[in-house]
Amino acid sequence: xxxxxxxxxxxxxxxxxxxxxxxxxxxxxxxxxxxxxxxxxxxxxxxxxxxxxxxxxxxxxxxxxxxxxxxxxxxxxxxxxxxxxxxxxxxxxxxxxxxxxxxxxxxxxxxxxxxxxxxxxxxxxxxxxxxxxxxxxxxxxxxxxxxxxxxxxxxxxxxxxxxxxxxxxxxxxxxxxxxxxxxxxxxxxxxxxxxxxxxxxxxxxxxxxxxxxxxxxxxxxxxxxxxxxxxxxxxxxxxxxxxxxxxxxxxxxxxxxxxxxxxxxxxxxxxxxxxxxxxxxxxxxxxxxxxxxxxxxxxxxxxxxxxxxxxxxxxxxxxxxxxxxxxxxxxxxxxx
Amino acid sequence: xxxxxxxxxxxxxxxxxxxxxxxxxxxxxxxxxxxxxxxxxxxxxxxxxxxxxxxxxxxxxxxxxxxxxxxxxxxxxxxxxxxxxxxxxxxxxxxxxxxxxxxxxxxxxxxxxxxxxxxxxxxxxxxxxxxxxxxxxxxxxxxxxxxxxxxxxxxxxxxxxxxxxxxxxxxxxxxxxxxxxxxxxxxxxxxxxxxxxxxxxxxxxxxxxxxxxxxxxxxxxxxxxxxxxxxxxxxxxxxxxxxxxxxxxxxxxxxxxxxxxxxxxxxxxxxxxxxxxxxxxxxxxx
Numbered sequence: 001x002x003x004x005x006x007x008x009x010x011x012x013x014x015x016x017x018x019x020x021x022x023x024x025x026x027x028x029x030x031x032x033x034x035x036x037x038x039x040x041x042x043x044x045x046x047x048x049x050x051x052x053x054x055x056x057x058x059x060x061x062x063x064x065x066x067x068x069x070x071x072x073x074x075x076x077x078x079x080x081x082x083x084x085x086x087x088x089x090x091x092x093x094x095x096x097x098x099x100x101x102x103x104x105x106x107x108x109x110x111x112x113x114x115x116x117x118x119x120x121x122x123x124x125x126x127x128x129x130x131x132x133x134x135x136x137x138x139x140x141x142x143x144x145x146x147x148x149x150x151x152x153x154x155x156x157x158x159x160x161x162x163x164x165x166x167x168x169x170x171x172x173x174x175x176x177x178x179x180x181x182x183x184x185x186x187x188x189x190x191x192x193x194x195x196x197x198x199x200x201x202x203x204x205x206x207x208x209x210x211x212x213x214x215x216x217x218x219x220x221x222x223x224x225x226x227x228x229x230x231x232x233x234x235x236x237x238x239x240x241x242x243x244x245x246x247x248x249x250x251x252x253x254x255x256x257x258x259x260x261x262x263x264x265x266x267x268x269x270x271x272x273x274x275x276x277x278x279x280x281x282x283x284x285x286x287x288x289x290x291x292x293x294x295x296x297x298x299x300x301x302x303x304x305x306x307x308x309x310x311x312x313x314x315x316x317x318x319x320x321x322x323x324x325x326x327x328x329x330x331x332x333x334x335x336x
Numbered sequence: 337x338x339x340x341x342x343x344x345x346x347x348x349x350x351x352x353x354x355x356x357x358x359x360x361x362x363x364x365x366x367x368x369x370x371x372x373x374x375x376x377x378x379x380x381x382x383x384x385x386x387x388x389x390x391x392x393x394x395x396x397x398x399x400x401x402x403x404x405x406x407x408x409x410x411x412x413x414x415x416x417x418x419x420x421x422x423x424x425x426x427x428x429x430x431x432x433x434x435x436x437x438x439x440x441x442x443x444x445x446x447x448x449x450x451x452x453x454x455x456x457x458x459x460x461x462x463x464x465x466x467x468x469x470x471x472x473x474x475x476x477x478x479x480x481x482x483x484x485x486x487x488x489x490x491x492x493x494x495x496x497x498x499x500x501x502x503x504x505x506x507x508x509x510x511x512x513x514x515x516x517x518x519x520x521x522x523x524x525x526x527x528x529x530x531x532x533x534x535x536x537x538x539x540x541x542x543x544x545x546x547x548x549x550x551x552x553x554x555x556x557x558x559x560x561x562x563x564x565x566x567x568x569x570x571x572x573x574x575x576x577x578x579x580x581x582x583x584x585x586x587x588x589x590x591x592x593x594x595x596x597x598x599x600x601x602x603x604x605x606x607x608x609x610x611x612x613x614x615x616x617x618x619x620x621x622x
Binding site for chain 1: 368415416419420423427428430431432434435436437438439442443446550554557558561590592593594595596598599602603606607
């Protein structure tokens, strides 16, 4: 391991240890619940980040995939008494399949068309959840079972989600730093140039979209068992917007930025009461401010401030004229 | 059956009017603004507010709603388009108009409430008129007049011709001394007024409801994509087709699958004819 990547590595291990011991030092149950909620959202955002932040495909409808995962888990584990673990895997798989079905036609479309297609997908899922009342409980909703021991208690459930979130983060980080991630960024920045250097643009976009569908399905299942009761009102379109805002605010093309964005945006309205009343309006204002002022994301803002505070020592090169060689060159020119 | 036909045409007229507003903004900026449906929503909500709550006569209320819509359109350009277009990142306008649309929608929800409120009668007419009721023919008539007026505007006036010139080639227009920034602001104002007019005329159909904006943004876009981006005839045909399809499917298989049917239509058209029925073929960048 090279010396440069050692410090962030040590930092993330320290953060991970702090998070893993949270149940022992948290003030109350509510904080653990909030942390578990952040973990659930991050599992979805980590996958979506590869699509939006790296691939540049603006999907605003991932809440539809989240709802599919949540309802799949509730129906399989709750009504058909499947083992929660198999139901969890099935939710992720179903999310991936739905991501494939959504991505196959829509990823061929240009920017605005794609965003509208994903938004329409979210609205269709919301519509079907209400329409297929026999399966989903309609407007009344469904109760969702939890996980077996030792993950039954709130703390255990939180640790389970933290574990899955860590694995997902590690996967996303691996995708991002290897040629995959580079190819995705190339697709985002210039699809024509990417295609001309041999990046399989459509297959690449589809692959990360399916992966994001899997994480959305997993996040839906975990979120549902965390809430223990789901209704169609949980999965409103504004929630999809929230995931999207987390990524844009955190900064596109990074992993730490959207992670911080998810944590802050989830916790902020819970801790500051007036913001909760504003709700989605607050996210809209934040998104507008970021897009207009720092389109690279808040993470970039911190970087700039740090660079201001701690100016890097720039070596000022002093050029000494090599008098002898100069004279020789001039003489050579004069000779003919 | 006649009832379904007329309902479909009326709601289709609203979609078509939204698509026209999309087109006006697209012609000068090549931007499809997420706020388009919200402009119509503002027309409906403010119309209801002026007439019901402030007790105004419908005529001044109409003009005040148009002013609100035009102002909102102009604001879209100033806040979400101008700075972003200067930076020329093709995704940023989508983000900024999405943010503005969210702000408008949630702002209206906080101020006006999240329940749909009834829109007042605009003309004295009995409620027994049935299918000849004003809530059906007001949007249809308004949209037809709107499309005809736009066509005249593009063909007969200097400003209309400047719009056409800008939609053909904005750089060439600028090189010829056309003030492209001012024209774009004007076109957004016009689009805002058109959207508000459509929302006002169809208010009795949709009610004064904050969530109408997002529905119209989606359905107006589907009408536009089906008819062909940039074509006003396409917008009318696409809107009518979408409205009729929605009405007949609601009649046959029930109203729960509205969005599914609309998006199904969009997908079929995009698969068979990606540029839409009346659109010009997009050139693939190579």
